[in-house]
Amino acid sequence: MSGSATLADKESVLREMPSHPAVAAITAVLPEALADAKWDRSEMTLTIAPEHIVRAGQIVQQAGYNFLEDVTAVDWFPSEPRFQVSYHIVSHKLKERIRLRVLLEEEMPVVDTITGVWPSADYYEREVFDLFGIRFGGHPNMRRIMMPDDWEGHPLRKDYPVEGYR
Amino acid sequence: MPQTTETLPGQPILSAPVAEGSSDQTMVINMGPQHPSTHGVLRLVLEIDGEIVIRLYPEIGYLHTGIEKTCEAKFYQQVVPMTDRIDYLSPMHNNLCYCLAVEKLLELPIPEKAQWMRVLLSELTRLNSHLVWLGTHAMDIGALTVFLYTFREREDILRIFEHVAGQRMMTSYFRIGGLSMEAPLDFFDRVRKFIKTFPEKIDEYSNLLTGNPIFTGRLQNVGHLSAADAIALGVTGPPLRASGVDFDLRRDMPYSGYEKFQFDVPVSQRCDVWGRYLVRLEEMRQSVRIINQALDGMPEGPIKADAPKIVLPDREKMKTQMESLIHHFKIVTEGFTVPAGEVYQGIESSRGQMGYYVVSDGTPKPYRVHMRNPSFASLQALETMCKGRLLADVVAVIGSIDVVLGEIDR
Numbered sequence: 001m002s003g004s005a006t007l008a009d010k011e012s013v014l015r016e017m018p019s020h021p022a023v024a025a026i027t028a029v030l031p032e033a034l035a036d037a038k039w040d041r042s043e044m045t046l047t048i049a050p051e052h053i054v055r056a057g058q059i060v061q062q063a064g065y066n067f068l069e070d071v072t073a074v075d076w077f078p079s080e081p082r083f084q085v086s087y088h089i090v091s092h093k094l095k096e097r098i099r100l101r102v103l104l105e106e107e108m109p110v111v112d113t114i115t116g117v118w119p120s121a122d123y124y125e126r127e128v129f130d131l132f133g134i135r136f137g138g139h140p141n142m143r144r145i146m147m148p149d150d151w152e153g154h155p156l157r158k159d160y161p162v163e164g165y166r
Numbered sequence: 167m168p169q170t171t172e173t174l175p176g177q178p179i180l181s182a183p184v185a186e187g188s189s190d191q192t193m194v195i196n197m198g199p200q201h202p203s204t205h206g207v208l209r210l211v212l213e214i215d216g217e218i219v220i221r222l223y224p225e226i227g228y229l230h231t232g233i234e235k236t237c238e239a240k241f242y243q244q245v246v247p248m249t250d251r252i253d254y255l256s257p258m259h260n261n262l263c264y265c266l267a268v269e270k271l272l273e274l275p276i277p278e279k280a281q282w283m284r285v286l287l288s289e290l291t292r293l294n295s296h297l298v299w300l301g302t303h304a305m306d307i308g309a310l311t312v313f314l315y316t317f318r319e320r321e322d323i324l325r326i327f328e329h330v331a332g333q334r335m336m337t338s339y340f341r342i343g344g345l346s347m348e349a350p351l352d353f354f355d356r357v358r359k360f361i362k363t364f365p366e367k368i369d370e371y372s373n374l375l376t377g378n379p380i381f382t383g384r385l386q387n388v389g390h391l392s393a394a395d396a397i398a399l400g401v402t403g404p405p406l407r408a409s410g411v412d413f414d415l416r417r418d419m420p421y422s423g424y425e426k427f428q429f430d431v432p433v434s435q436r437c438d439v440w441g442r443y444l445v446r447l448e449e450m451r452q453s454v455r456i457i458n459q460a461l462d463g464m465p466e467g468p469i470k471a472d473a474p475k476i477v478l479p480d481r482e483k484m485k486t487q488m489e490s491l492i493h494h495f496k497i498v499t500e501g502f503t504v505p506a507g508e509v510y511q512g513i514e515s516s517r518g519q520m521g522y523y524v525v526s527d528g529t530p531k532p533y534r535v536h537m538r539n540p541s542f543a544s545l546q547a548l549e550t551m552c553k554g555r556l557l558a559d560v561v562a563v564i565g566s567i568d569v570v571l572g573e574i575d576r
Contacts, residue, residue, distance in 0.1 A: 040507055040508075041270055041271070043509060067397055069402075069512065069519060069521060070521055070523065070536070072536040074525050074533070074534045075534075088510050088523070090512070092413045095419055096419075097510065097512065099508075118398065118400070119398045119546075120399050120400025120543055122546060123542060123543065131234075144227075146226070146227040146575060146576075147230065155235055163239075
């Protein structure tokens with residue numbers, strides 16, 4: 001482990017921390033899933049290609065990251081790719097947390113659900129769908145959770161005003 | 167049963183609202199949103215066959231106020247009062263988690279005294295929250311007396327909060343870079359006086375409840391949740407530890423100096439509502455241990471980080487020194503910038519693992535603040551715990567996961 005130094009890209013992470021359990025597991029089984037990596041402020045962020053997120057979830061789960069803590073999104077409007085979905089996963093055994101993230105284009109904000117890997121993603125993905133309008137393919141119950149069912153728009157998008165009328 | 171896939175532990179049994187898939191044999195009823203045992207505005211749609219719960223669908227969102235959206239329009243320091251309002255039973259945990267996240271972004275070291283004060287007050291907050299849980303949980307079951315006792319002690323804690331922070335519930339006492347102000351002179355004496363008698367009070371509640379056959383009958387072997395289900399459904403905190411999973415962020419991924427304290431993490435293998443009751447009761451005793459250690463070992467020193475461009479100056483300095491006045495003016499009017507990046511800070515709140523995910527784009531306002539609140543995830547396990555059991559047990563199970571709706575809906 002390289003202390004608190006920042007490793008900004010995939011090459012430096014693979015060079016400096018190849019034995020990190022999550023990095024090692026993904027590069028061993030499915031190296032093409034790992035689009036980017038970052039070690040910043042003692043947190044590991046692995047950017048996963050959207051089509052591989054379910055498989056990547058299974059791989060890190062087998063590597064010991066057994067507890068899905070959180071799923072949320074960030075809207076980087078107006079830059080592209082616009083949406084980032086962040087998954088925070090804790091290992092009870094390694095006592096460590098990693099972040100998987102997926103970047104999605106504005107035209108097709110769709111990514112496969114990980115409820116098959118961690119059923120607890122159910123509510124979190126519904127929340128992301130409700131507030132960001134990102135769809136999760138294969139989700140068992142893709143409907144709004146916070147806002148009324150007939151609400152128009154997705155409040156946490158950056159082009160949705162904080163106050164006043166839309 | 168429609169859309170049932172029992173392939174994984176903890177797979178949600180119900181994937182669509184009850185009314186869409188109910189049969190003629192059963193009845194669909196609404197519980198809440200105003201039902202007193204739902205602890206707020208939780209609406210449960212239940213499908214029952216006689217007294218047996220067949221399916222259960224929580225409808226949430228009645229308290230959604232868009233706090234995450236509001237945070238994006240505030241300066242970093244202005245978000246602190248918003249965090250109080252998420253969970254009205256543990257405001258200090260929310261303050262702490264947010265401040266730690268922003269301090270991690272800033273890579274700002276915090277003086278030791280501030281860390282110890284934060285631990286002390288976090289544990290008092292845990293006592294406060296567990297007291298409300300115990301009182302209302304027992305009241306749901308029918309033991310009304312305990313409620314009066316626990317609220318007596320809770321009042322003492324709220325008075326301590328008022329004494330130190332100026333506010334009983336919405337404290338906002340933890341600030342980015344330390345604490346908002348020095349504790350009053352007699353603060354530690356008051357806490358010591360309170361904590362000296364508190365273990366007896368826990369025994370008093372225990373005497374009223376633990377041996378009570380009605381209470382045990384309503385709690386034991388009710389709301390079974392296996393360890394695999396608890397992990398799969400995102401359950402954290404006392405319900406997770408009552409299912410036999412020995413994991414507590416305070417011990418396993420310490421923050422704010424928790425590694426310097428000795429305490430045990432209570433774990434129960436019972437997997438039922440009774441186990442959760444025992445775990446929380448023991449947690450209160452462990453909190454007393456931590457508070458005593460914090461009182462005895464409280465270090466001397468500053469309570470704010472040495473970062474004049476981030477931390478507001480003392481009132482006295484601001485009135486007498488030109489430089490402090492400028493810093494004060496700058497922080498209040500244009501905030502302070504935070505280096506770009508994203509952090510996730512997790513802490514162990516009264517209800518489980520709380521987490522703040524803060525994304526900065528290098529401006530004085532957070533680009534995104536997301537709260538991971540334990541009740542939100544724990545609510546997903548409600549159906550697994552209630553399915554096939556009596557309708558009356560639903561009340562006991564809701565009490566056992568200790569939901570706070572403000573936290574779920576945000």
